[in-house]
Amino acid sequence: MDHAQRLEERERNAGIAEARARLSSGGESATYCAYCEEPIPEGRRKAMPGCTLCRDCQEELETM
Template sequence: MAGGWSRDGAVQDQIDSTVEDALERARSQLPRGESLKYCEECGEEIPQARREAVKGVRLCIACQSERDKQRSGFSGYNRRGSKDSQLR
């Protein structure tokens, strides 16, 4: 059931688009290729177990944790089609 000017299914389309965007972003951040033996950031050796567990790993655990903290500020809301975002 559509409300106002929106068509039927518009809310579900926005939800689907948000999920697709999140999946695309997550997939783009997956490591690829050969794992490094030494961290790109600090130069510390990356443990063999980590290199085997995470294919294409480029950072040690400490540097990866720091990078994850920096990325945690992303909102995750898709406002492409929302009327609210067009008014701001």
């Protein structure tokens, strides 16, 4: 693994940790996805307090 890959992995892990911290705090959910800017359905916002990504973007982030 080269330096750029390690840096990318650290940044990704930091982003995931930040997102998990927001979720565990039960903060207010975003109404639009932070990545694709599409609306986040009300059901997801209620089920995942503090979410900032739509389901599709969240799944993509988790599978990277």
